[in-house]
Amino acid sequence: MADQGEYPGRLIAIDGTRGKDVIAAADALVASLKERQLECAISRFDASGLFGELSATGRGVHELSARTLALVYAADLAFRLRWEIRPVLEAGGLVIAAPHIDSVIAIGSAHGLDEEWIRRLLRFAPKPHFRATAEEKKPGKGWKAAVDRGYGECSAAMLASMTGKASRRARKEAIAMLRRPRGPKVYRLADDDVAHLAKAVIGSLLAARSRSASTPRSGRR
């Protein structure tokens, strides 16, 4: 069930509490890689159309629980992995998952879900080679609860009894959670880390390619 695949490509996860920031950061990274002659695909939130279709059904859609939403997100991610992410990784390319799993962990935990439950639910997703966050420093202006913007905005639009105050508190908690130290280096794309990340991605991709070129095909060689 857990994805232990060793892919020749590179997966970059960009997470954040606001979809607008996540996509802007992904676009900035793609532009930076393009300057260095590298193509990079982006896998965006709701590529499967599940959230959009759910909101179109109307009835009861604003009364969902955080758990139901996390399950829908997992289904959307499974779709994106199958059609957008794994094919690129298998072909040795670069792909950005914007968002990947840290967003749903931060937002889900802020709405009372057990972090471990979310991690186990999403364990079919491959581990990213690079992790980055597109941070909101604090819940600021430009926020709008809407289904088509990102998981954060979508949660605010669909969760039951999500009053303005509760929504703001949950966002604060999610932001704090994303800032928490999370293992190996996490690039913060609000600063000038985009260029650093682009360089690291290129270095890693070149290393992987040279390694696969020099690997003997059989034990005898």
Add this chain to the structure above:
Amino acid sequence: MPRRASRELDQLIAQRERSRGLLIAFEGPDGSGKTTQRKLLKRWLESQDHNVVSTRWASSSLVKPLLKVRKKIRTLSTEEYSLLHAVDFRHRLESTILPALWAGKTVLADRYLFTALARDAARGLDLDWLLNAYAPLLWPDLVLYFSMSPERSRRRVASTRSPHFYEAGQDVTGIDDPLASYSQFIDRVVKEYNNLSVVFQFVTVDAGEAVYRQHTQVREFVERATKRPWPTFSEDAVKEWLIKANIRDA
């Protein structure tokens, strides 16, 4: 959750335990007569002045249209298929099953989460992952398992219809003929059901018996059924719903 709030919810659940409704799940392979027995039981319970609510598999108003389209065009991977059924189940649990039980109604579930566990495990998904996707579990008070051999299930299904793509397990067997695929797939599903029946203490009804005999047996099981106490078995699931539904008194 703050300790005080948690304690208040514990009290609420304990107070409700006596007056809450009974949850009865109907499980078994396709063609085993679950729906017929569920309808007969519903009629009988209503004649005994019980307030009864039925819920069917993959029937949530929210998810059903999404599932239907994707099943029709056969685009679902094993994980997506499983997760969308988990969404459907969770939504029905929160919007239909728990509110009805809390209001003292008897809930008859025509297939419960064990259907997903059996089918998805037969598709090769890890049982541990599946249980996590359906957690926290709301245990039924009684699981009626309509036991039937794979061969008999195949014959019954074949006599009425051609199983559809996912029902026949064609997504995993890769066999073009729906019935041939179903034969192979139902074999695995029944094996999974048999394992689950031990773990989750199903009550077995022989689906090969005459309908009226099965119904008599079902009535006896229901009359003898005792509640699986929520505080022991289903505390987390009920607490989560109470918070979401903002229920503060019993």
